Amino acid sequence: MNELQFVLPEEIEKQSFEIISEELKERNILLKKDQEMVIKRVIHTSADFEYADTMAFSEDAVNKAKELIRNGAHIVTDTNMALAGINKKILGGFGGEAHCFMAWERTAKLAKESNTTRAAVSMELAGEIGKPLIFAVGNAPTALVRLYEMIEAKVLIPEFIIGVPVGFVNVVAAKELIMRTKVPYIVNRGRKGGSNVAAAICNAILYELGR
Amino acid sequence: MNELQFVLPEEIEKQSFEIISEELKERNILLKKDQEMVIKRVIHTSADFEYADTMAFSEDAVNKAKELIRNGAHIVTDTNMALAGINKKILGGFGGEAHCFMAWERTAKLAKESNTTRAAVSMELAGEIGKPLIFAVGNAPTALVRLYEMIEAKVLIPEFIIGVPVGFVNVVAAKELIMRTKVPYIVNRGRKGGSNVAAAICNAILYELGR
Numbered sequence: 486m487n488e489l490q491f492v493l494p495e496e497i498e499k500q501s502f503e504i505i506s507e508e509l510k511e512r513n514i515l516l517k518k519d520q521e522m523v524i525k526r527v528i529h530t531s532a533d534f535e536y537a538d539t540m541a542f543s544e545d546a547v548n549k550a551k552e553l554i555r556n557g558a559h560i561v562t563d564t565n566m567a568l569a570g571i572n573k574k575i576l577g578g579f580g581g582e583a584h585c586f587m588a589w590e591r592t593a594k595l596a597k598e599s600n601t602t603r604a605a606v607s608m609e610l611a612g613e614i615g616k617p618l619i620f621a622v623g624n625a626p627t628a629l630v631r632l633y634e635m636i637e638a639k640v641l642i643p644e645f646i647i648g649v650p651v652g653f654v655n656v657v658a659a660k661e662l663i664m665r666t667k668v669p670y671i672v673n674r675g676r677k678g679g680s681n682v683a684a685a686i687c688n689a690i691l692y693e694l695g696r
Numbered sequence: 697m698n699e700l701q702f703v704l705p706e707e708i709e710k711q712s713f714e715i716i717s718e719e720l721k722e723r724n725i726l727l728k729k730d731q732e733m734v735i736k737r738v739i740h741t742s743a744d745f746e747y748a749d750t751m752a753f754s755e756d757a758v759n760k761a762k763e764l765i766r767n768g769a770h771i772v773t774d775t776n777m778a779l780a781g782i783n784k785k786i787l788g789g790f791g792g793e794a795h796c797f798m799a800w801e802r803t804a805k806l807a808k809e810s811n812t813t814r815a816a817v818s819m820e821l822a823g824e825i826g827k828p829l830i831f832a833v834g835n836a837p838t839a840l841v842r843l844y845e846m847i848e849a850k851v852l853i854p855e856f857i858i859g860v861p862v863g864f865v866n867v868v869a870a871k872e873l874i875m876r877t878k879v880p881y882i883v884n885r886g887r888k889g890g891s892n893v894a895a896a897i898c899n900a901i902l903y904e905l906g907r
Contacts, residue, residue, distance in 0.1 A: 489841065489869040494813045497838075501864040532862050532887035533744065566892065569780035602705045627708075630700065651743050653715040654708050658700040676743035681777065681892045 501529055509537060519547045523671065526689035530681050539674045541664060546645075549669045550619065550690050553644050554579050558617040560687060562680075563587060563604040563628040563650075567621055570684030575695040583687075586610045605631035612641045621647040623683030626659035633662040646670045647686050649678030712740055720748060730758045734882065737900035741892050750885045752875060757856075760880045761830065761901050764855050765790050769828040771898060773891075774798060774815040774839040774861075778832055781895030786906040794898075797821045816842035823852045832858040834894030837870035844873045857881045858897050860889030 492500060505525050509516065514537045516524050527536045543549075557580035562568050568585040576583060586592045586607040595610075596603045604625030611618055612635075620643050622628045629648050635641040648663045648670055650656050660672045671686055703711060716739050720727065725748045727735050738747045754760075768791035773779050779796040787794060797803045797818040806821075807814045815836030822829055823846075831854050833839045840859050846852040859874045859881055861867050871883045882897055 489866055489873070492865055494807070494811070494838070497813075497863075497865050504864040529864075530862065531742075531890065532864065532867075565780045566777045566895065570775075570777045570891070596705070600705070602708075627705070651741065652708075653712040653740075653743065654703055655700055656743075662700070678743075679741065679890075679892050680781070681890050684777065 498529075505529060508534065512537075514538075517542075519545070522693060523547055523686055523689040526685045526692075527673075527682055530685040531677075531679075533677070535677065536673060536682075539677065541670075541672045541674055543664075543669045543671075546669050546671050547690065550645050550647075550671070551694055553617055553619055554581055554690065554694055556617065557581055558619050558644055559584060559614055560619045560621055561585070561607070561611040561614070562621040562623060562683060563607055564624045564680040564683070566680035567623045567683040567687075570681065571621070571687045572691045572695070575691040576687075579694070581616075584611065584614065601631075602627040604628035608632050608635065609641075617644045619643070619645040619647065619687075621683040621687055622650050623678060623680035624650055624652075626650045626652065626655040629659035629663050630655070633659075633666065636666050636668060643668050646672075647683055648672040649682045649686065651678040651682075652676060709740075716740060719745065723748070725749075728753075730756070733904060734758055734897055734900040737896045737903075738884075738893055741896040742888075742890075744888070746888065747884060747893075750888065752881075752883045752885050754875075754880045754882075757880050757882050758901065761856050761858075761882070762905055764828055764830055765792055765901060765905055767828065768792055769830050769855055770795060770825055771830045771832055772796070772818070772822040772825070773832040773834060773894060774818055775835045775891040775894070777891035778834045778894040778898075781892065782832070782898045783902045783906070786902040787898075790905070792827075795822065795825065812842075813838040815839040819843050819846065820852075828855045830854070830856040830858065830898075832894040832898055833861050834889060834891035835861055835863075837861045837863065837866040840870040840874050841866070844870075844877060847877050847879060854879055857883075858894055859883040860893045860897065862889040862893075863887060 560583045571583045592603045595606045605627045608631045771794045782794045803814045806817045816838045819842045
């Protein structure tokens with residue numbers, strides 16, 4: 486529809502999801518019931534139907550993530566953009582908080598000292614939160630690699646990983662690593678993802694809980 | 697490349713842009729010199745080469761945007777995610793500031809009173825800043841429509857519009873409206889865009905100035 490239409494503000498999102506549902510049907514894509522709202526919200530945030538083909542979920546992932554949030558899990562992300570996008574009001578209603586350590590001076594200092602990325606250091610610092618953790622990685626594959634190393638070394642076992650960094654260097658491989666662990670995950674295979682996608686996945690889960 | 701490689705943190709971005717340049721060449725896409733870094737940074741942030749085909753620039757747009765920032769223009773965006781992503785350090789070095797009025801109580805109140813979106817109201821409130829303004833719209837087509845109406849009514853003439861809302865309702869039409877005005881623009885035609893894309897465009901321009 487290329488003509489401007491009058492749509493009430495509260496109707497815009499509803500109508501958008503109707504168009505997404507319709508076009509998924511035209512493409513003969515049938516989503517699993519429990520994954521549907523997550524994938525549709527990612528398409529809503531990107532206008533990119535490719536996500537319907539590339540998003541990967543571990544067994545019963547969405548319900549596990551809901552259960553974690555219901556029990557007060559915190560969310561740790563690797564970008565301040567995702568932090569800004571995550572619905573902290575609903576999260577807070579269950580006792581959770583969202584964190585991003587990327588802009589901390591301590592993060593920059595530690596990264597420089599160990600010649601690694603601030604994102605990798607951010608993952609280590611998360612251990613200090615002392616709560617069940619959902620990691621939402623929207624930018625840095627190095628964050629996923631560090632999580633994998635920590636899981637393997639049993640230094641930190643995340644309760645859940647949303648692994649959707651975007652990019653061209655090590656992104657594909659880092660996502661595959663995460664899918665090899667026993668940690669429940671939502672990952673977008675391939676190069677695509679981003680802080681907007683990370684926030685959209687968190688919010689899809691939060692909105693279902695917030696109803 | 698699907699194998700994990702060791703890449704120094706400072707090399708990741710450089711290597712990413714090399715891959716993007718290479719793949720653009722493979723696709724026989726030749727970008728205009730002045731638009732190149734903007735389009736490449738959008739591809740870097742989205743891993744989506746479609747942007748090379750759909751991004752539209754008014755005459756000499758990138759240089760005009762640079763000149764505005766050099767002279768202390770402020771940036772107004774319709775999402776807190778874009779606000780979080782914009783490099784405010786470089787912007788501030790030229791005297792500029794970045795603003796987002798979406799979360800203001802006053803914005804919500806005014807939107808409710810006039811049955812419009814907070815994004816549309818945000819555009820109106822920008823007039824109070826009293827500085828040359830670059831609008832960076834990454835989410836709401838209603839923001840672009842309101843900008844168009846204000847331009848037509850000569851209520852507010854922005855110095856520059858970055859028009860990259862994403863979505864399914866009125867997004868395509870709202871972008872076309874902006875391209876009909878005399879205001880310099882960078883727009884992504886079609887449904888795609890987003891707060892990440894809006895921030896990437898601002899940053900591409902800021903990074904070139906920051907060198």
